[in-house]
Each structure stands twice: as structure tokens, then as C-alpha cells.
Amino acid sequence: MPSHVFADHAAAQPPERGTVDALISQTRRLRGEVDAVRRDAVAEAGRGDLEGRWQRALCDLAVHQLNDLDDHLAQLRDGPPRAGGEPAVPAATEDADPHHGSLLSRVGSAEWNLLTDEASWSGELYHILGHDPAAPPLSLDELPSLVHAEDQPRLTTMVTDCLIDGKPIDGEFRIKRSDGRLRQVHMMGEPVLAPDGSTASMWAVVRDVSELRRSQRVLRESRDSLQRRHDVAQTEHRLAVELQEAVLPPWRDSLRFPHGGPGRLDLAAHYLPSSTSSLIGGDWYDAMELPDGTALLSVGDLTGHGVSVTSDMAMLLGALRGMAVAGAAPGQLMGWLNQLLDATVQPALGSAVCCRYDPATHLLTWAQAGHPTPLLFRDGTGRALTPPHGVLLGATSGATYEQTEEQLRPGDLLLLHTDGLVPRHDRVTATGLLLSLASRLTEARTAQDCVRTIVEEFDVAPREDDACLLVVRI
Known part of the structure; x- marks a missing residue:
């Protein structure tokens, strides 16, 4: 064969x-x-x-x-x-x-x-x-x-x-x-x-x-590892978003105090996510009525991104509210927040501005921890408030924080914001660009209109970091 x-x-x-x-x-x-x-x-x-x-x-x-x-x-x-x-x-x-x-x-x-x-x-x-x-x-x-x-x-x-x-x-x-x-x-x-x-x-x-x-x-193992990392990142992102939405008050309408509080305050806020990262940062804003009839206004930012930073932000904001309700002044609040952040399991750095506003006297008492200074707009012009001394939260143990006062008037507009609101600019340049909107902001009818103006102006360029802003009309 x-x-x-x-x-x-x-x-x-x-x-x-x-x-x-x-x-x-x-x-x-x-x-x-x-x-x-x-x-x-x-x-x-x-x-x-x-x-x-x-x-x-x-x-x-x-x-x-x-x-x-x-x-x-x-x-x-x-x-x-x-x-x-x-x-x-x-x-x-x-x-x-x-x-x-x-x-x-x-x-x-x-x-x-x-x-x-x-x-x-x-x-x-x-x-x-x-x-x-x-x-x-x-x-x-x-x-x-x-x-x-x-x-x-x-x-x-x-x-x-x-x-x-x-x-x-x-x-x-x-x-x-x-x-x-x-x-x-x-x-x-x-x-x-x-x-x-x-x-x-x-x-x-x-x-x-x-x-x-x-x-x-x-190849299969590396592909599976990539998929697992992607799944973990998606889960972390979802958790961070849910946690952030649960903690931060809504921004689509003017913020109202639950008991009728300082009725002459018109507030609006907005959170702007990073355009280069899918992870949520540690930026926050807050406004609440205190038992003595005053109002607590604050913004802050923790370094980093992800669910752990968002959870730290929620912890810090909860502590801030609790201590403010107990009657602590802004400078003392900053000092206690610094101790709290310094004592966390994974120490981090943060910046913040904390204000107490008395609607009866229009007096604003405030302190800051390495944070962009609040901007005051009045009669078509704007200026940055003179900041009291204060280092970054978590930078050093036992730090003390000064506080200062600012007399406000009916019709004044106060802008509190975090770094990154004006993309790709340092703080000095960003402050100048925000102040250049003075005439448009003071002519706006509501705080929400002011937020819309700022977002339309500065939410065009790619944003490398999260940012938030809080607008207060007296």
C-alpha cells in the first residue's frame, strides 16, 4: 500500500x-x-x-x-x-x-x-x-x-x-x-x-x-487584571458619587434653610467634576442654619481622588456641622478640623474656608486654612477679602487659626470657591478673572444666575481637578 x-x-x-x-x-x-x-x-x-x-x-x-x-x-x-x-x-x-x-x-x-x-x-x-x-x-x-x-x-x-x-x-x-x-x-x-x-x-x-x-x-491574565481594575474603578466611582450626592446639598435651586432661617440670604452652589479623571475628588460646599439663628457657610477641598477621599470629606463635613452647632467659632473650628484630619488613619491635606454670618447685624466672621480667599462683590465692583492666618489642614499638629470679621451690606454678593474653578490658572490670575465678572454678577437677579454665569464662563477649558463654588446674596 x-x-x-x-x-x-x-x-x-x-x-x-x-x-x-x-x-x-x-x-x-x-x-x-x-x-x-x-x-x-x-x-x-x-x-x-x-x-x-x-x-x-x-x-x-x-x-x-x-x-x-x-x-x-x-x-x-x-x-x-x-x-x-x-x-x-x-x-x-x-x-x-x-x-x-x-x-x-x-x-x-x-x-x-x-x-x-x-x-x-x-x-x-x-x-x-x-x-x-x-x-x-x-x-x-x-x-x-x-x-x-x-x-x-x-x-x-x-x-x-x-x-x-x-x-x-x-x-x-x-x-x-x-x-x-x-x-x-x-x-x-x-x-x-x-x-x-x-x-x-x-x-x-x-x-x-x-x-x-x-x-x-x-495575555488572558493581564486582560482579566485590567478588567478587574476597571470594574473596581467603576464601583469606587459609583460609591463616591453616591456618597457625595448624599452629603452635599442640591445645587439646582437656591438653598433654603429648614426653619426659615436668615430669610434674606439667597444661596446657590455648584460642583464641577474633573474632565481628565473619572474619580471624584474631595471638594465640598455647605450652608446651614445654626441654633442661634446665624448661618454657617463653608467650602473646602481634600487632596486626592476616589472613594476614600470622598468618605474623608463626608467625615470632615459632618464634624464641621456638629462642632458648629455646638457653638464653636470659625477659628476654633479650623483648629479642631486640623486635629481631626491629623489623627485619621491615612493622613491627608486639605484646605477650607469657614464663615459664620449673623443676619441681624450682617456681620461675617470667618477663618481659612490655606484656601482661596472669598470674593466680595458690591456696587458693580469686586475685591478679595483680607485673609486671616491659617495653614493647610493636616499640615502640622496643634496649628492655631486666626479669624477676622467683615461687615456686609444688603445687596452684597459673596463668592466662596475651591481651587480649580478657573482651569489652568494660578490663584492670583484666577482671582483676577473672577473679579472681572463683577458687573455681570452684581446685575444678576439671583444667586443661581450668578452660578450659571460663572459656570458658562469657566467650564469650557478642560478641568484637571474638581472644583465647587458657593454664591451668597445678602
């Missing part, structure tokens, strides 16, 4: 060398370009960045597959090796760089003759399976002895289905080489039928896919 044409049998002439050489040159050029991208990805992944590791894994897989294609084209150009001959790739390359000349691209072949009980292996197959080239090839009954115990039933099923039912072989299993290393191989094969229709032999092509599967596994 004529032998079946398979990888070890040169039954056909190889294709034109020039055509295959051109394909090899294109493959190698592309491999070099991908390899350069991979080196850049490796440099990025050195920082421990998950996205960089994912890029590196993708490039590793692409380089593996291009190496595979290169070696296969070379085999196609040179023609198949003789059965039992020397392997096309020297044994010295076995432990070389896994991206160049590894077992990844080796393909071996075999045929088992069921009529004569003869087996024929290519040199590559000996090398892939780690079998002694001087020893005779293993029969189909002996082949499972090289296979990992857990995978032996899979190989037995594939061979049985092929010999009895004529099904093609297409599956993977692990083999344990004589040097103790475990490798993953992919086998493809078919039965060879005799003239009477019975199975005369079985041929197979075996490929070592260990490095390819390793690269795919690394």
Missing part, C-alpha cells in the same frame, strides 16, 4: 523559492517592527502598570506567532525532512530565547502502520517528545507513556475515534520529556484507509505549543 502523504513525505515539489523567500523577508521585517513595539511595552510594564503588562503580553504573542510563521515558511521552502532524520532546528536552540528558535515553531510528524505494526517518526518529533533518537519510535500503545497521566484518557479517546470511527485527530495534551520538562503539544491527524475501506494506518502532525499557550495565558 502506498504510504500516505504527510509532513515527512516529499510527495510534492516545494513551491518557488523566490516566492517563499519574499514571504519570509516580509515576516521577519514585520517581526522586527513588532519586537520594537514589544520592547517599548516592556519598558512601560516595568513600572508595574497593568495596561503596559497587557500590551507586552499581546506583543509577546504576536512575536511568537510571527516566529512560528517564519519557521514554517522556511520548512516549506526547504522541503520536508526525511523520516528519522536530524531535526531541522539544532538542539542547542532549545534553551535559547523563547522568542527566537524555541520549541514553539517545531513541527514533527509520524505514521503508524496498523498492518505491519511499523511506526515512522520525523527527527523533529523525537526532539519535541524528548525521545532518544537512537531508540525505535513508540507504537500507538506505547505513546501514552509519554503523556501526562491526566491527559492520557484524552489521547486514547482521540486515537480510538480516529481508528474506529474515522474521525480526524485535533487536540492538545501534555507530555513529560525525559529531561523532566512538561510541554504542551497539539496533534492533528487522520486515518489512512486501505482499498477495502479498512483503516490501514494513522498519520499525525505534532506541534509544540507550550510557549504559545504560555503567551496566551499571560
